[in-house]
Every structure is written in C-alpha cells, then in structure tokens.
Amino acid sequence: MRSVALIPLLLSICLFPRLARGADKPLNFIVILVDDLGWMDLSCQGSDYYRTPNVDRLAQEGLRFTNGYAACAVCSPTRAALQTGRYPGRIGVTDWIRSMFQRGGLGTPEKNPTDYVGGPGRKLLCPPNPYWMEHDEVTIAEALRENGYSTGYIGKWHLGDEAWYPTGQGYDENRGGCDYGQPPSYFDPFNQPKHKHPMIRAGIPFLPGRRKGEFLTHREADEAVKLIRDWKDRPFFLQVSHYAVHTPIQAIESVAAKYRREGRNEINAKYAAMVESFDDSTKAILNTLEEVGIDDRTVILFTSDNGGLDHGGRPTENAPLRSGKGYPYEGGIRVPFIVRWPGVIKPGSVSDDMVCSIDVLPTLLEAAGVAAPDDRTIDGLSLVEHLKSSGKQPLGRDELLWHFPHYRHAPGPYSIIRKGDWKLIRWDEGISELYDLKSDLSEATNLAERKVDKLAELDGLLTARLKSMDARLPRLNPQWKGRKQLSPE
Secondary structure (H helix, E strand, C coil): CCHHHHHHHHHHHHHHHHHHHCCCCCCEEEEECCCCCCCCCCCCHHCCCCHHCCCCCHHHHHHEEEEEECCCCCCHHHHHHHHHHHCHHHHCCCCEEEEEEEHHCCCCCCCCCCCCCCCCCCCEEEEECCCCCCCCCCCHHHHHCCCCEEEEEECCCCCCCCCHHHHHHHEEEEEECCCCCCCCCCCCCCCCCCCCCHHHHHHHCCCCCCCCCCEHHHHHHHHHHHHHHCCCCCCCEEEEEEEECCCCCCCCHHHHHHHHHHHHHHHHHHHHHHHHHHHHHHHHHHHHHHHHHCHEEEEEEEEEEECCCEEEECCCCCCCCCCCCCCHHHHEECEEEEEEECCCCCEEEEEEEEEEHHHHHHHHHHHHCCCCCCCCCCCCCCCHHHHCCCCCCCCCCCCCEEECCCCCCCCCCCCEEEEEEEEEEEECCEEEEEEECCCCCCCCCCCCCCCCHHHHHHHHHHHHHHHHHHCCCEEEEECCCCCCCCCCC
C-alpha cells in the first residue's frame, strides 16, 4: 500500500520539477506580446499621451528593462526567436513570413525555398525567407508541455500556414493563431466580406465571430480569461499575442474620441485607442488571476515584436529614438520589456541591462525547473537570477546582434551589433554607421569616420558572430547593371 501511495508523489516530482525543489506549487507563465508597439507607447515608458495604467501596474509590481530589444525589426523573426531562444539568423527566419494565402493561395510547398532572390535593379541577391518555422525547432510550449504544463496560444502567430500553426508547435489550445500578419478587421466577425481571397472573407481561423462589432483585442482577452479559469488548478503557459497595434488602424469610436479631443490627428487617436484596448486586456488577465487565487504564482512577461510604425509620427512617434519598424535604428528594434514575478521581484524595479526576445525561452524554462534543449545552441540568457535580485545582479551580457539580409522596409540588407554602448549598423551595400548610444540615443551622429578602430573591431566581431551561426548572407547579383549606392533613410 505504501508503494502505491508514493506513485502520485513521484509523478508530481517528475512532471513538476519545482515541487521537487520545495516550492508549494509550480509557477504559471503568461507572455503578453503586442504587435508593433513602440518603446515610448506606454505611460510607464514616459508617454504623456497613451494611457496604460494596467501595463504600468506590471512595471510598478515588477521589473522594467530600459534596454529591451526585439530580435528583429519586423515580426516573424522575433516571434520565432521568442519561441526558441535562438537568433533569427541561426533559425533562418529573417523576414516576415509569406504563407499560403499571402502567396496567392498557391498551396503549401513540400520544402522551404532555397534559391536566392533578386532582380537586375538590385546590387545584391538575398537569401530566401522560409514559408514556415521548421518543426525541428523546440518551442517554449513543447518544452513545458513535456513537463506537465497546459499550453495555450491566443492571437497572432505568423510562423507558417496550417501544418505549422501553434497546435503543431507544442500548444494544446489555439485561439486565432494562423498565417495572418494582420487581421482582416478588428471588428467581429474579423473579416472583409468582399475580399477576393476566401480566407480573408471567412475571418480569423480558430476565432469565429461571436458578437457583431466586438473588438478583437477584447475578444482575445476573453479567450485568455477562459483558459486561465479552466487551468487554475494546473500549471500552464499562455501566450497572449495581440494582433494590435498592427495595421489596419481601427478603433472603438468612443475610445478614439477621448484622444482626438487632445489635439492629435485622427490616426494618432485611433492608435491610442488600440493601445488602450490591450491595456484593458491586461487588466482582465490580472483581475482573473486574483479572482481564481493564482496571482501570486503567475509570472507575466510583457514585450513587443518590433519597434513602433513611425511614418512622420503616424500612427505613432518613437522619439527620442530614430526611425521605426523595419529599420536598424533604435526605433525599429528597442521595445518595452517588463517582467512581473510576485514575491520575487521587488516592486518598481528598473534594470539597464540589455535583454532581448531570445531570453524568453531560457528564462521561463529555468523558472519552471525545466532544462533547456541541450542538442542545439540557445542564444538567449536566462534572466532568472537577475530577476531574483530585482535587477541588481549583472546579467553578464555586453553584446546583441541582428541580421536582416533583405530589401524590405529599409533601403537594403543590413546587420547590427551592439557591444556595450557602441552600435554598428553594417549595410551590405557598403555603408557603415557607428553610434555611441550612451551619449547619442537618437543616433544623430555617425562616428564611423572618426572612430575607425572601434568600427573595425565591431565589424570583425559581427562577421565572426554571423559566421558562427551560419547565417545566410546576401550575394553580389551578376545581373546588376550598376546603380547609385543606397542612402539610409
């Protein structure tokens, strides 16, 4: 009888490693990922226009990083990096993914593309971007589910079409995750009824219409609340990946009216209303955690997939950061990054250490007592000890890098390395930019010609780092006729 009685205990120790280390109950984890949210788009980040009291609460009760970064200046690479703890250049997902419907409904190919692409008007041929993140990548959800966690995904996925949706990457539940890069509409039934493509006419897969006119971000919040209540008695990992604040810029009129009265233009007012909507979602999540009694053992990590979209201050403005989404400047890659861990992090903590999307997987796995995959390189660092010290213990990182070998938002392919306060932007067509972020956060003064030794040092280091991860680089285009060299911005 005694041996039988021991079976549940042994199972719990195997499934929930934190119990074996003396914790009362295993931790839960919620990642809130906002699409295209700029570094300055929260009141806790210094905005005097956007109203985000509930996200501010995460910062007031947790730790806010001033040097938080997305792994890329566009969405899909960052999403892949967050899921795997690996740099986009190592995974091979280096641009936003164009899945089946975005390729004109051509059907799913058997393999990801391998041929370099380009035309006679471009100096360089660029490596192909895949149509999906490969199944052999290990996601946070896969690692936690194998250790007894329930796993759920809500909102934007954008890492491949149907065979590569969240349920094919370790998630038990999927509410709205598909190959859409943006929603057809933010209003229920979330579709464009006259669109030529049947998927767009149908709306968002796995998130059917429920109440005409309901705002998408609020619907995502409701789905999160349901799963939290369903899973309150078991450990869970939930990613709430809002489609907001990505285009189309649409908002609830009564909310937008509040901001319109403050003298901003129409698109700014609608964007502000969209910001308020994910803040509402955060409130619903926090209230539900308290209601079901698991607030004290639920870690929440809040961040964005890239910098804000800033076209002359529309729909948002990233100042004092330069530029915005798609570009290698701080406005394109620096993002809010906040962690709330009740009973562990001293409320109101702030850290200046550099953190990135790649740190999410190792952090959550260590906090759960789950080993990270040991058969591959994990580029991210666990933030656990840094968080336990409320940001006092140095993280021990002095460099990050980015790799975007494509012609897209920016005028040409580029790679970046930040080492300490120094940042090198290397455009593959031959231009280099060097900035001292400590004295020049706005990247107004290019020091490449004045600091030749520092430029050479960082350039060599960047080359070595890209080589070590076997990152695919642009190649000279033999069809190129010779054109004027690119000029950033």
